[in-house]
Amino acid sequence: LGGGSTMGSQHLPLARAVGRWLGIVPLERGRIAMRAEGGAVLAKDSARIPGTLLFRTGGDTTVRGYGYRDIGIKLDNGVIGPGRYMAVGSVEYQRPMLRDGRPSEWENTFFIDAGAVADNPKDMKPSVDIGTGVRWRSPIGPLQIDLAYGVKVKQVRLHVSVGFVF
Structure with a gap:
């Protein structure tokens, strides 16, 4: 949560x-991990807000x-520009692979x-x-390899990372 005023001649207030939020629900042989994130910049429509305070999303840790x-x-x-409102959500089913009937490190x-992302909440199109x-x-932390298909772009993306990203 933050607040301030815009730069320029008007100095309009903004917030x-x-x-x-992250939730994990254990299941008999795995778990469901859920994540949600939202953001908003509130200011008059005429306010010139720096792009660094606005939102864009997509990539390894979001979509x-x-x-x-x-x-x-x-x-x-x-060009893809930033917007005043952002919402992201993920649901992931995680299940250990078994070796000799026991959960492995995989x-x-x-x-x-x-x-x-949108400048008006009514314009949000996921x-x-x-x-x-x-x-x-x-031994150096979790290794994650994901293949994701973007429905709008009709493209498969490979993501490889070390460490906790969900």
Whole structure:
């Protein structure tokens, strides 16, 4: 949560809020991990807000079927710009792989992500992906390999990371 005023001659007030939630539900042979994130910048429509205070989403840690910060407002010149409102959500089923009937250091996942950015909450149109992946609890931390299909862009993206990203 933050507040301030815009730069320039008018110095209009603005407020910026971001919230995140993570939930894990254990199941008999696995778990469901859920994540939600939302953000808003509140100011007069005439306020000129720096792009660094606005939102874009997409990539390894948000909507995996899209490139990093590729979800935003499409400008007249085709460039993806930031917006005042953002919403992201993910649901991931994580299940240990068995070796000799026992859970191993490997697990497989199936997930769906969705995210949207707009200047008006009524204009939010989610970009959705579906995917699968594997996790390995390595000595240096978890290794994550995901394949995600972005429904709008009709493209598969590979994501590889070390560490906790969900």
